[in-house]
Amino acid sequence: MLANLRQSISDWIFRATIPETPPVTLVQRRIFILPTRQGYVFAFTVLILLLSSINYALSLGFVLTFLLASMAGVAMLHTWRNLAHLRLRPGRCDPVFAGETAHFNVSVETPSQTRFSIALRRRGDEPVYADIVASEMASISLGVTATRRGVAQCGRLEVFTRYPLGFFHAWSYVDFGQTVLVYPRPDPLAGSPPAQSRSASEEGIPVPGDEEFNMLRAYRPGDTPKQIAWKALAREQGLLTKEFNATASSELWIDWDEARAPDLESRLSILCHWVLQAESFGQSYGLRLPGREIPPSRGDAHQTRCLEALALFEAPR
């Protein structure tokens, strides 16, 4: 209850404009700094040292006390500086299957000196630490277990540091609005796509595909390296593309209605597994979902399209 209240107060105080346009530079007014628990204990220590110095009239005791107190003050500036002027950019976030670890990548740069022990964390997660060396791009990857299918939001990131003495916690918030697409968890028990889903129509009519070699034609941008006639290129005949005919009989429809499962997520898991199966068999396949149909094809781009469709199908927000 109290924690929730504190959280919402902190959300209100530190509300950021989202999403921000990269790169984000941690300028002075973005950085907050407060003593840590260690810092408070240190302050208490210094206080006791001061009282002892006064009581015993120890001049060197005063020297020690004031040296430590001043050092803490200087350390505050160092901690703040350790974070100041860092430049952050969002990195690519690859889609994952539910149950896997999604990685939100952020790259961090320092304008001048090496920054030690810079940490990045999502709310409630363990931080990831990095040393940011000048003229190097440090890519910090925050691993999160993707539990739910759909779009995983990175949310607001806290970048913080306690270096060098741990007396102060300097932090800043950035929100790039990063997301990771989470595909359904493939259901390994789903078996192969059912045979009856093969389309019986249009049998025997050749369709451009890549099953049987048909002819060589001029290269068009977008042709995959697999299709390029490397031998012809070696004979200096120019960049040519091999064209195949797909056999219509090998076409496969992965259909929503075929996947029998009690609930939506299990159904999607089954479909997801079938998509992966079909792709690994090298079959041409299409995906049929209520209200959406992806025509049969094959290849990485097609698989991604299908998986995206599954991930976003009535996606939980």
Added chain:
Amino acid sequence: MKLKLFSGSPPPLSTPLDVRNVMWLLAAMVFVVGPHLMRLPVWIGIFVVVVVGWRAWISWAALRSPPRWLMWAVTIASTYGTFLTYGRIFGREAGVTLLILMAALKLLEMRDQRDVVLSIYLGFFLVMTNFLFSQTIPLGLYMLACVWIFVATLVGFNRVGRSPTLRERLRPAGALLVQALPLMVAFFLLFPRTTGPLWALPQDSRSGQTGLSESMTPGNIANLIKSEAVAFRVQFTNGMPPYRSLYWRGPVLVDFDGATWSMAAFSAQGQRNYSRYERPSMYTVTLEPHNKTWMFALDVPATYPEGTQLLSDLQLRHRRPITERMRYEMMSFLNYRYGENTNPPQINRALRFDDTRNPRLVALGRQWAKENPDPRMLLQRAAQFFGTGFTYTLEPPPLDRTNPYDDFVFNSRQGFCEHFAGAFTLLMRAAGVPSRVVTGYQGGEVNPLNNELIVRQADAHAWSEIWVKEEGWVRIDPTAAVSPMRVENGVNAALGPIGVIPSLIDADRLGLLANMRFAWQMLNSQWDAWVVGYNMDRQRSFFSQLGFPNIDWRTLGFWLMIATFAVGAAVAIGLLVNDRPPKREASLVAWNRFCAKLAASGLARAPHEGPLDYLARVKAARPQLAAEVEEITRRYVQARYGEGASREDLRALARLVAGFRAT
């Protein structure tokens, strides 16, 4: 640009602490308790070494920490051991011992970061405890090194991931400490000092405070004489008086029980009834703390500082025991006569003795008085008596307990100032001459570099005063009869080549060694005056010298705040200047400004557009600007992609951009 990847989670808190970090902490602990171990009982040293070794082994071999019951057992055992050693667990030595033992045990049960931090804070306390025993320059520097190691350890523990190198630990820690120095000095000078402790000090809170005591039994001062510790320092403002008149008056001992001379339990505050006062001498005394109330001045004090009182026997007393270094200004008359009309009770007191003890000496005195009661005659006889057959030595044989002065005068005939002063005073009383023993210091050593007189415990002395009608109290130094050198040239001269105190070799008084010694002493004297002895009085006089008389804590606090902000700002600016992007980017700043100006006029640079393409486009669109735009672009390209640019080039570019109008 290199790319480095960081991913995954940090090690959870339960993993063992980094071995190297732990070793650093252990080393720092050993360093800081080192000076203590040399003065505390041996078992404590062994305990610390064993515990630290055990902890090192635990870390090294990744063993488990000792079980809880064992920790409790050791804790109780060590507390009990402390109690057995000292008979208590409070007080300076016992308290420090207990703190050391607990710090060692804390190392042993250290499990996570929080324990480490506590151990380091304990380490800072241990640094402080060292100052209870000594505040010399070498110890100060040593402790500074210890603090550095502790801070470096703390830095090491705050580095997550790769264990830092030696340089990566020491450098940031050193930088923090160096940058903290100015503020530390400001605080040290400005922090309001108080007088007196906040709470009662344990009796043994001070060390090395040897000094004179309230009583004198033959054999007492010998320990003092062997001590080289500084009693006080004197700076004369109108020239140093001759050596033989440097009698620094301390406790006056009137009561005598046959063996021990002691101070009068109650002495009246004095009226200064000087009938002759000539040859004033002005000087400043820097007195080391000795936990007693008396202060030292040359015979006879003319003025006395605030907060002190002058008793009728010319003892200078402070209101409270002197527990910190104190400076006071004095004026004395070296040529004087006082006390002709001392009241009868005081005279009677100075005649009292127990005639059942030291019968032979008493009989001798009475016999002399019968033959000629004139004090002058008696003095002459006494001088002759002590001048023949007596030897001055710091190591006299032990004396009979009941009749020590008989034993001394008629048997051993070897002794030093207090034997002679005691025996002479008793002799005078037996002869009917009011007399008393005065203790204090005589002479001192002049530091030729700053003309300061250093009076050491070795210069402790005892002499007599006799009361003569119409003359008042007259100082008689019977030691002078035995060993005139003692009074003329100091204790080393008196002892001659055989009895020389080893480290005070006078042989190369003007040699290199002596010069170094004097330079070192001068440094120590400055250190003592400005650092160790910086108290409320010193603070006041420092600020009144700067032109702020009557400074109070509000003013000090105000300046303290100013200093804090000033130093903080200086450090922050220093850090930010260090943080500036490299020079090369100054051209980029100018270029971006230039592009922004053009963009505002509707000619924005596309993100993919290089400077030269952009130049071509701008020239086509705004032919009237061609020359200016070309110049800016040329300079920018040269600075950023060419061979670089000097500071002047960059400034010229910035000027061009500043003067550029896009329309």
